[in-house]
Amino acid sequence: MHGLRDMMQPNMLGARMRGVWVVLIVSTVALLWQYPDQGWVLLSKLNRIALGAALGVGLDRAVFWYLRPDAASAEPSWMYRRVALMVGGMMAAALAL
Numbered sequence: 001m002h003g004l005r006d007m008m009q010p011n012m013l014g015a016r017m018r019g020v021w022v023v024l025i026v027s028t029v030a031l032l033w034q035y036p037d038q039g040w041v042l043l044s045k046l047n048r049i050a051l052g053a054a055l056g057v058g059l060d061r062a063v064f065w066y067l068r069p070d071a072a073s074a075e076p077s078w079m080y081r082r083v084a085l086m087v088g089g090m091m092a093a094a095l096a097l
Contacts, residue, residue: 052089052091052093055093059089064078
């Protein structure tokens with residue numbers, strides 16, 4: 001059983017996310033096949049959530065310009081801070097009208 005620290009380590013092969021991508025692509029294709037007229041709505045929602053994540057990263061870089069996480073010094077608290085800001089931006093963008 002792997003711990004949280006092991007799961008946060010980068011995997012250069014990308015195998016950890018392969019299952020998530022397969023489920024995401026299959027479910028998106030199924031939604032677009034069932035409801036083809038909702039494609040623009042799906043694209044709009046995806047764009048809004050990605051914009052919220054980018055806003056969270058931008059806010060993190062602007063406010064904490066001196067504490068940037070990188071591969072050489074991956075301090076876990078810096079990563080958690082950036083993730084929290086990204087999720088906050090994504091939630092705010094998803095809930096906006």
